[in-house]
Amino acid sequence: MAEPPSNSPRRPLPDGIVPEEVVARTEGRWVMIMATMLVVMMAVIVVTGVAGALHPASNVEVIQPQTLHLGGEFVESNLGTAIEPDGSATVRLIAIQYDFVPHCALVPANTPVKFRLTSADVVHGFLLPDTNVNTMVVPGFVAEVRTSFAEPGDYVMPCHEFCGDGHHGMWARVSVVAKDEFPKLGTVERTSCAKL
Numbered sequence: 001m002a003e004p005p006s007n008s009p010r011r012p013l014p015d016g017i018v019p020e021e022v023v024a025r026t027e028g029r030w031v032m033i034m035a036t037m038l039v040v041m042m043a044v045i046v047v048t049g050v051a052g053a054l055h056p057a058s059n060v061e062v063i064q065p066q067t068l069h070l071g072g073e074f075v076e077s078n079l080g081t082a083i084e085p086d087g088s089a090t091v092r093l094i095a096i097q098y099d100f101v102p103h104c105a106l107v108p109a110n111t112p113v114k115f116r117l118t119s120a121d122v123v124h125g126f127l128l129p130d131t132n133v134n135t136m137v138v139p140g141f142v143a144e145v146r147t148s149f150a151e152p153g154d155y156v157m158p159c160h161e162f163c164g165d166g167h168h169g170m171w172a173r174v175s176v177v178a179k180d181e182f183p184k185l186g187t188v189e190r191t192s193c194a195k196l
């Protein structure tokens, strides 16, 4: 018969070693604390998301970043602001190191505006301060954000994802004009304010 191993848990513990039951009880408490923290953090995310009407990118639309310029929705001639049959505006932009194309988007006030963006190279960010517009622009995907602007004015549109050496200089502009002024502009002027 082999002797029981000398490190059997049954032998008396040396001084300073915490008994197994105490360790299990303490670990159990820590698990409960961690689980509570996770539940609280999830609740904070859900409550702030609902209360602040934050909407994460909801549409998983894929696109080939290498061929944006060759055809489809993001060809150069289709960029900028378009007015839909229902009167809402759709603004299509491309983010590319280190600018947005077009550099200035013109939209009417008090009108639903849908921004559709994609990247031609790396991950960029699209943010309009003091609005609900804030999204990442990931190559291979179309980002879509909906908003509307109550007042005419200019919004600076910085890229807020680090995208390379020129990131700090990557920004563009959204210019909001009065709803009744917008239709008076010519077709080309309405598309973009990049040259104004």
Ligand code: CUA
Pocket: 095, 097, 098, 123, 124, 125, 159, 160, 161, 162, 163, 164, 167, 168, 170
């Ligand atoms: Cu684009 Cu930072």
